[in-house]
């Protein structure tokens with residue numbers, strides 16, 4: 001296993017092999033909440049982190065022929081007073097294997113010829129555009145910036161050993177967090193109690209959440225960010241929670257469990273439909289397989305299960321062709337995972353979509369975030385679901401369009417299911433796949449046991 005510096009140097013050399021022009025990447029700065037000194041936690045741009053390895057605020061790196069020059073200011077006495085001592089510029093340079101290090105002001109003379117990626121924080125992005133004297137867009141880069149973006153995507157799509165080790169660390173903590181959430185459920189009064197039990201594990205491991213936790217009895221709200229609902233015995237609880245390591249690597253896991261510790265027959269039936277889709281998708285993962293086909297396989301398996309339960313009528317293949325599965329499974333089956341939970345989504349679809357492909361307008365494909373053939377070393381999520389979303393199921397045009405294929409009376413018998421999602425993080429290997437989150441069970445029986453533990 002390479003050391004951190006060796007890994008970083010190798011990544012920089014690989015980048016230099018893909019693009020000849022110099023590159024400047026900014027880390028970004030903190031955003032304030034409501035007054036300057038009350039700031040949101042800092043998290044460096046993922047492209048910076050990938051090559052610099054450290055989350056350094058207000059810094060930039062110039063990459064050229066495999067070498068790295070660091071630009072960062074020494075911390076001020078006031079910063080030391082309020083935030084404690086920081087490493088010096090030279091110490092940071094040594095830690096990341098920089099060849100040289102200068103104050104940030106020295107960057108002005110070293111950017112004119114460089115390619116870059118626009119960062120998310122708007123203040124830094126303005127400075128980038130000013131120094132480079134051109135308009136910047138991370139989702140629609142032009143010229144050398146596009147060339148750089150493509151090179152970065154090529155590297156970051158396929159994880160090296162160091163990246164996988166970090167993702168495994170995040171995953172291990174996430175698995176424990178989910179177990180803690182299940183165990184805390186019988187004593188929970190509101191969703192926030194379960195969220196606290198889960199995030200406590202992440203915080204106790206000195207990690208942060210890779211995204212805003214979703215811990216809700218309203219699983220039909222796909223990215224629910226409220227935690228005040230009472231937890232009642234007849235509910236299903238959907239928890240989509242993932243840890244991020246201190247160097248920024250993410251995990252992303254969802255489980256759904258019965259708050260009473262026992263799934264009702266209807267909850268169990270629909271849970272097992274989603275589980276069948278989850279298992280079928282994972283079994284199909286191997287290099288060369290199109291991720292879009294994995295998504296369609298999820299749709300097919302869900303349609304098949306819903307036909308068996310009498311909720312849908314028809315042949316599964318026809319139902320998928322007409323997007324009937326998307327009435328209940330309206331999102332994509334997953335995405336790439338890495339330094340970002342939706343890895344490189346700051347680049348729009350440049351990372352998720354193979355060159356020349358664009359988003360489909362189809363109801364059942366529009367939210368597909370990844371449309372590439374799978375390759376060994378990619379990490380993807382597999383996260384099929386079943387949801388009763390009022391905005392979809394009560395929409396008069398959709399009800400008319402799908403009038404003949406949905407048995408609405410039968411569907412009404414499943415009213416104790418609002419949302420189910422089962423999500424694992426999967427490494428594509430040379431011969432198939434490895435479920436990185438396999439330590440967290442998915443079967444009804446195992447999950448019920450955890451809730452009672």
Ligand code: GLY
Nearest residue numbers: 211240252253341
């Ligand atoms: N886990 C949140 C998401 O994938 O959007």
